[in-house]
Amino acid sequence: MYDHTKQYRCTIIRGKSQKEMDDMLPAYAKVINEICPCNAEEFEAKFNNSFQLYLPESERVKKTLDNHRTEISGKLFGMYYFSEDGRVYESERTQKFLEDNDQPAFFKDICYKMQFPNGTQKISTTVADRIANDICVRPNAFLIKFLCIAKTANITVTKKEIGYYVLNSLDVLQGKANPYEVLEAVTQDRKAGIERDISVPGKASSYCWQHINEQMNYLELANLIRFTDDKCVILNPNETETIELFANDWDKKPEFDVYSYDLSTVEKRKIFQYEWDAYFAKISVCADKFATSAASLIVDVEEPAKSGQRKEKASVNLTEFGDEGENVVYEYEKKRVAEFNQRLVNKVLSLGKTKGLGYDIQSVIAEPGDMSEFVKYIEVKSTKRLTCPDIKDSLWVDTLNITRNEWIAAQQHGEFYSIFRVYFTRDGIVMFVLANVSEKFKDGRMQAVPTTYRVDFNNSAVDSVIIPEVS
Known part of the structure; x- marks a missing residue:
């Protein structure tokens, strides 16, 4: 009992x-x-x-x-x-x-x-x-x-x-x-x-x-x-x-x-x-x-609406984007470019499924000046957490992984290469833009630590060959 x-x-x-x-x-x-x-x-x-x-x-x-x-x-x-x-x-x-x-x-x-x-x-x-x-x-x-x-x-x-x-x-x-x-x-x-x-x-x-x-x-x-x-x-x-x-x-x-x-x-x-x-x-x-899932972070904790009453939906519908931060950034870039010049929207391309490029989205600068139609390259890195990071906190740190191809692309494209860090939180989506990644590595505002190595070898490195018996 x-x-x-x-x-x-x-x-x-x-x-x-x-x-x-x-x-x-x-x-x-x-x-x-x-x-x-x-x-x-x-x-x-x-x-x-x-x-x-x-x-x-x-x-x-x-x-x-x-x-x-x-x-x-x-x-x-x-x-x-x-x-x-x-x-x-x-x-x-x-x-x-x-x-x-x-x-x-x-x-x-x-x-x-x-x-x-x-x-x-x-x-x-x-x-x-x-x-x-x-x-x-x-x-x-x-x-x-x-x-x-x-x-x-x-x-x-x-x-x-x-x-x-x-x-x-x-x-x-x-x-x-x-x-x-x-x-x-x-x-x-x-x-x-x-x-x-x-x-x-x-x-x-x-x-x-x-x-x-x-x-x-x-x-x-x-x-x-x-x-x-x-x-x-x-x-x-x-x-x-x-x-x-x-x-x-x-x-x-x-x-x-x-x-x-x-x-x-x-x-x-x-x-x-x-x-x-x-x-x-x-x-x-x-x-x-x-x-x-990104959508699972948004929860309505208010009391259910009474019969006959209409309840407003959350302002951010994460279900539209699934779990892909790439979709979020792609839609954002199209909207941003369209507001600058509708003619340039078709230059915003989602290329995440194309292997080996080192970036997910190809867009354009779309800002006043001589470089407005210059190409920009965006790599998208998503994460999920309950709360949103405080950008004013100088001691806050985040960490993400990039591939060898992404590292090379960052060096190659310089000021035209950015990483968009997408945070899915209970309050919606927030994106931190890390522009000119290669320069930030040089001046110490970003650090890179190699975590994997590709090992190449030929027959001179092989010490023995074993063929196990299979019953």
């Missing part, structure tokens, strides 16, 4: 604000990709020296840098791991993010693999306490299932109710409750006019709610939930497949079995830590299903 009065504060590592998490993810990935693999004894100095460039001077202190390295990018996000060979490697999760630039997908994977107990916190105290209290749950899967049931019952639940009845409930955290009886407890208390809250004698509200706010922030960064103005929580109707995947796992045991480990000695705890870090650094088996 579910007893919601049994409360348990099941904390997670404290991160930063939602906006900071969105902004810092590319910086974490950039730094880790540049310095890994490296020897474990070098990792701290290399990370801290590189990452301090993305922090205000007041925060460039060892304690803050260590927190970004060990707690957030390491334990919370699983972006690297220590191997038993004495080296530090970037994780599969980091590699995938650098390839697809899909920030919500990154957070979906984090939320999907989140479990209690886990190896992100101090084993001898925090993890030991979780074990002593029989904690065993996939919290995000349970919560998503609970929200699905509430939606079916046409019940909108508040953030406060989720905190008290789900994320701070001992029965839920022990895997003893099911979401149906939790929703029943919520409705019964509502009928009785009872409003529950989380409180700890002598502690501020922030102490009681920090872990709950953090968990729900990550679910929103994962594009799975939204908050209404009256602090209710709704599921993103455009993420049905991922939501169903989470919900179907609500009653499954955590994938990593903490209870199978003997944590009685330092040496045994070290083995546990290595194995947890390696597990969490890998993407989940469902990661290929977590791709975020």
Whole structure:
């Protein structure tokens, strides 16, 4: 029998604000990709020296840098791991993010693999306490299932109710409750006019709610939930497949079995830590299903219009563009050129499907002056994230991949070559234009790091030929 009065504060590592998490993810990935693999004894100095460039001077202190390295990018996000060979490697999760630039997908994977107990916190105290209290749950899967049931019952639940009845409930955290009886407890208390809250004698509200706010922030960064103005929580109707995947796992045991480990000695705890870090650094088996469509980022969180009332549509219809930033830029360029001179519109060409060019769109300058009909070349790079980057933030950084052909085209076309960085966000589309890319590389405003190499060889390099037997 579910007893919601049994409360348990099941904390997670404290991160930063939602906006900071969105902004810092590319910086974490950039730094880790540049310095890994490296020897474990070098990792701290290399990370801290590189990452301090993305922090205000007041925060460039060892304690803050260590927190970004060990707690957030390491334990919370699983972006690297220590191997038993004495080296530090970037994780599969980091590699995938650098390839697809899909920030919500990154957070979906984090939320999907989140479990209690886990190896992100101090084993001898925090993890030991979780074990002593029989904690065993996939919290995000349970919560998503609970929200699905509430939606079916046409019940909108508040953030406060989720905190008290789900994320701070001992029965839920022990895997003893099911979401149906939790929703029943919520409705019964509502009928009785009872409003529950989380409180700890002598502690501020922030102490009681920090872990709950953090968990729900990550679910929103994962594009799975939204908050209404009256602090209710709704599921993103455009993420049905991922939501169903989470919900179907609500009653499954955590994938990593903490209870199978003997944590009685330092040496045994070290083995546990290595194995947890390696597990969490890998993407989940469902990661290929977590791709975020551009249209799914736009969610109407207002109350449905009453019968007979017309509701205005969102100002930006991302469905028109699909997931291709190239389409966005192509339509933008045609409109821009047409406003300058309709005769030049047919010079705007979408060439993304033509391999080897080094650019996606061929357009024209279309600005007053002698060069108005000169050709310009545009390479489009898209990314998806919940929030929009703040262009006024001098410490903000982003990272993208370009091919060898794109690099050559940037050098060849000079001031006539641009990269359009297209951001699909919950507020719509924004494009950052990086003009004259080659010049920016020369003056240091952009950096390029080679990440792949083409290896050519002939018969003189072959040491042996093996023809395996095939049964």
